[in-house]
Amino acid sequence: MTRNYVVAIATLASAMILTGCATNSSRFEWGNYESALYVYSKKPDKRPEYQAALQAAIEKGHKEGKVAPGMLAELGYLYLDDGNVADAIPLFEEEMRTFPESRPFLTTVITWARGPQADNSRAANEQKP
Numbered sequence: 001m002t003r004n005y006v007v008a009i010a011t012l013a014s015a016m017i018l019t020g021c022a023t024n025s026s027r028f029e030w031g032n033y034e035s036a037l038y039v040y041s042k043k044p045d046k047r048p049e050y051q052a053a054l055q056a057a058i059e060k061g062h063k064e065g066k067v068a069p070g071m072l073a074e075l076g077y078l079y080l081d082d083g084n085v086a087d088a089i090p091l092f093e094e095e096m097r098t099f100p101e102s103r104p105f106l107t108t109v110i111t112w113a114r115g116p117q118a119d120n121s122r123a124a125n126e127q128k129p
Helices: 002-022 033-042 044-064 071-081 085-098 100-114 116-127
Strands: none
Touching: 033 044, 044 071, 071 085, 071 100, 085 100
């Protein structure tokens, strides 16, 4: 009986190991993000390639419902850095909807991106009776 038990456990363990090796699923779609970020960090002139890698990973993530955390905000930051506030803010807002834990930080970023005019208009609306 002990021999049969050992054989059964060994067979089960082998099957589990082989199954674990056969599946390569990830909870999120990262695309080529890691290597593109590495290249961009070493060669800032590779920014267009980095931005394209982010866009591709987000697009694939949307199709599979697996957009990686921070990916939308990172692309939004690139847009913001280019002065493209109109494209950046919707990405920040989508990041907040998808990953609510990002809300405190990204709310501050959005307020800053909209500039002092947004703060002044909100303050004026709060003072109205």
